[in-house]
Amino acid sequence: MITTxxxxxxxxxxxxxxxxxxxxxxxxxxxxxxxxxxxxxxSEIYPHKPIYDIPGYPTIRAQELIENQMKQIEPFKPxxxxxxxxxxxxxxxxxxxxxxxxxxxxxxxxxxxIAGGLGCFEPRKPEIVNLAKYERKGIDYMVKNPxxxxxxxxxxxxxxxxxxxxxxxxxxxxxxITLIHRSDSFRGAPDSADKVYELxxxxxxxxxxxxxxxxxxxxxxxxxxxxxxxxxxxxxMEADYFIPLFGLTPKLGPIAEWGLNIDKNAIEVNTMDYxxxxxxxxxxxxxxxxxxxxxxxxxxxxxAALMAQSAFKYVYPDQKLSxxxxxxxGINTF
Amino acid sequence: MEDIIQIEIEDRxxxxxxxxxxxxxxxxxxxxLKASEYEVLATCGGMALCATCHVQIKSGAENLPEPQxxxxxxxxxxxxxxxxxxxxxxxxxxxxxxxxxIKIKGAxx
Numbered sequence: 001m002i003t004t005x006x007x008x009x010x011x012x013x014x015x016x017x018x019x020x021x022x023x024x025x026x027x028x029x030x031x032x033x034x035x036x037x038x039x040x041x042x043s044e045i046y047p048h049k050p051i052y053d054i055p056g057y058p059t060i061r062a063q064e065l066i067e068n069q070m071k072q073i074e075p076f077k078p079x080x081x082x083x084x085x086x087x088x089x090x091x092x093x094x095x096x097x098x099x100x101x102x103x104x105x106x107x108x109x110x111x112x113x114i115a116g117g118l119g120c121f122e123p124r125k126p127e128i129v130n131l132a133k134y135e136r137k138g139i140d141y142m143v144k145n146p147x148x149x150x151x152x153x154x155x156x157x158x159x160x161x162x163x164x165x166x167x168x169x170x171x172x173x174x175x176x177i178t179l180i181h182r183s184d185s186f187r188g189a190p191d192s193a194d195k196v197y198e199l200x201x202x203x204x205x206x207x208x209x210x211x212x213x214x215x216x217x218x219x220x221x222x223x224x225x226x227x228x229x230x231x232x233x234x235x236x237m238e239a240d241y242f243i244p245l246f247g248l249t250p251k252l253g254p255i256a257e258w259g260l261n262i263d264k265n266a267i268e269v270n271t272m273d274y275x276x277x278x279x280x281x282x283x284x285x286x287x288x289x290x291x292x293x294x295x296x297x298x299x300x301x302x303x304a305a306l307m308a309q310s311a312f313k314y315v316y317p318d319q320k321l322s323x324x325x326x327x328x329x330g331i332n333t334f
Numbered sequence: 335m336e337d338i339i340q341i342e343i344e345d346r347x348x349x350x351x352x353x354x355x356x357x358x359x360x361x362x363x364x365x366x367l368k369a370s371e372y373e374v375l376a377t378c379g380g381m382a383l384c385a386t387c388h389v390q391i392k393s394g395a396e397n398l399p400e401p402q403x404x405x406x407x408x409x410x411x412x413x414x415x416x417x418x419x420x421x422x423x424x425x426x427x428x429x430x431x432x433x434x435x436i437k438i439k440g441a442x443x
Binding site: 182 | 386
């Protein structure tokens with residue numbers, strides 16, 4: 001079990017800055033992030049993009065900002081659990097919490113700070129009524145074990161790289177493979193697209209272009225996938241497995257089950273201190289919402305500072321908090 | 335009147351209304367829809383990352399800016415996208431867009 005004062009969920013720029021603000025008040029932090037590296041969106045999505053609205057930096061690359069922030073919080077010795085998603089939360093009798101990850105890692109803390117940004121990226125699901133009925137009974141949203149498709153009839157849907165790549169890869173494994181794509185051309189890598197056209201010409205795969213998914217059927221397990229063309233004419237295909245590959249979409253994930261007040265995928269907070277409706281749980285950065293909310297890194301930093309002042313009373317219930325400037329006191333390392 | 339255009343918006347339930355849009359404040363269609371109290375998640379805040387501001391262009395597509403790669407890649411991930419689909423966050427409206435007509439399609443969860 002990892003023991004800390006504050007467990008921060010999300011290691012993006014706002015989560016990282018929360019370590020600094022907590023550190024000034026002698027509160028230790030442990031950060032957990034589903035991504036394999038720190039930096040959140042900045043490192044994962046736009047590391048090379050310049051950011052123009054960080055005070056003191058006319059322009060700074062996203063990745064550089066994260067590197068600077070890591071240096072800034074070094075004195076406060078934060079600890080990290082990366083590549084794991086937060087799944088569970090157990091409230092203790094004295095009000096403290098144990099945060100539990102997807103891999104079973106446990107973090108004992110006095111305060112939980114959710115700095116989850118966009119949330120977790122989960123596979124995007126097509127809006128088909130019966131889809132959920134066959135999840136894990138023939139419908140997979142990612143290919144975990146290619147061997148499980150050996151000699152099976154597979155239908156893949158999507159037009160991106162992963163749909164193309166898996167279609168090519170599974171051609172030699174599956175008994176029969178069909179690729180459905182809503183458009184008549186692919187935006188994935190040209191090499192992969194050429195390969196798919198070639199496989200279709202040789203009759204090794206079925207290629208259904210300009211078709212949209214309509215429905216899935218089956219008894220206990222999936223048996224058929226139905227697609228329609230632009231004239232709404234139906235094509236019904238036998239399928240042992242259906243793999244819709246439509247990229248990833250941000251979701252709140254398991255946090256949505258914690259009894260927090262949620263409005264449109266964001267956590268409602270009190271702007272006095274960015275606390276949620278659940279005691280000792282705060283939400284800062286893009287994941288929260290309040291009247292006048294702006295999704296700016298800048299605003300997340302401010303939210304982190306106020307959160308830390310408020311969280312102090314749970315970590316040091318017997319001490320009086322006195323506000324200090326870094327220019328007067330510097331920073332005291334742990 | 336200069337710098338005000340009218341666009342027609344059809345909601346998911348088919349209700350349609352015309353709204354007036356100022357074109358001198360550089361708003362995106364996504365920001366306008368939110369400001370007009372339409373249900374649009376816009377989870378990613380306009381980075382073309384989530385596709386929750388998916389709209390169908392019913393008329394006036396020819397006066398909109400050409401989609402960039404990021405938007406096309408994202409549209410490609412939408413199972414219900416079509417050739418007349420765009421991401422509202424990538425559409426900055428100008429006086430050229432008078433009479434634009436759109437239908438809101440973005441996911442609500």
